[in-house]
Amino acid sequence: VxxxxxxxxxxxxxxxxxxxxxxxxxxxxxxxxxxxEMVTVGDLIKERGLHDGYNEEFDTYWLNEDKVVDEMESMMAHGGMCIDFHTCGLFPERWFDLVVVLRAGTDKIYDRLEGRGYKPNKVQENVECEIMQVVLDEARESYKAEVIMELESNTVDDMEANVEKVAAFVNQFKKAHEQ
Ligand code: ADP
Ligand code: MN
Structure with a gap:
């Protein structure tokens, strides 16, 4: 076997x-x-300078994939990590047992990003990204279908149900991988 x-x-x-x-x-x-243990990769990139400078136009950092992956390798080695990032193709496939792709209506994305003070061009770019399901396609290109969980995240009820689903996965995984 x-x-x-x-x-x-x-x-x-x-x-x-x-x-x-x-x-x-x-x-x-x-x-x-x-x-x-939760790590917001965007914060890690800022804190540890894992980028190639600032992109003025989109108020964001130029991603340096090698720096990010090198920095994260040791923290991913032992399991027990919950990672959050807006793109997924840069990470080694072997790192993850579950890839959750959250989806939301364009009205929700618009309101949430505007509420966060994003510039109009950045709001627009992200709304289009969601309509074109860019992240879902990237996940499907990068990970096996069996590990991908696409979940709606429009309401607080959705969020609670999503947390429950993932928690069930984690508990089942731990049971299956007990000594
Ligand atoms: P992301 O990390 O994907 O950019 P956040 O977790 O920062 O998104 O959420 C953006 C905003 O939307 C926050 O104010 C959060 O409370 C709200 N939010 C996120 N998901 C939901 C949901 N399923 N229902 C209602 N509000 C949500
Ligand atoms: Mn975030």
Whole structure:
């Protein structure tokens, strides 16, 4: 028998999706519910300078994928991580046991990003990104269908249901990978 599961007791989870879909909020709730360590990759990039400078036009940092992956490798090695980032193709496939792709209506994305004070061009770009399901397509290109969980995140009820679903996955994973 060829072992197919990575040798970790607790899963690594990626929560991805267009900005404004609710990644950070959902990932925090998941981490709290089942005792995973949460890392918001965008914050890590800023704190540790894992970028190639600032992009004025879009109020964002130029992503340096190699720096990000090198920095994160050791923290992903032992499992138990819940990672949140708006793009997913840069990470090694082997890192994740579950890839959650959050989806939201364009009206929700618009309101949430405008409420966060994003410039109109940045709001527009992200609304289009969600309409074109850019992140979902990227997830499908980068990870096996079996590990991808696409979830609606329009309402607080959605969010609670999503946290429950992921918590159930984590508990099942831990049971299956017990000694
Ligand atoms: P992201 O990290 O994907 O950019 P956030 O978690 O920061 O998204 O959420 C953006 C805003 O939308 C926050 O104010 C959050 O409370 C709200 N929000 C996120 N998901 C939902 C949801 N499913 N229902 C209602 N509000 C939500
Ligand atoms: Mn976020």
């Amino acid at each position: 060829v072992p197919t599961s990575p040798p970790r007791r607790s899963p690594n989870i990626l929560v991805t999706g267009t900005p404004g879909t609710g990644k950070t909020t959902t990932a925090e709730m998941i981490a709290l519910a089942v005792g995973l």
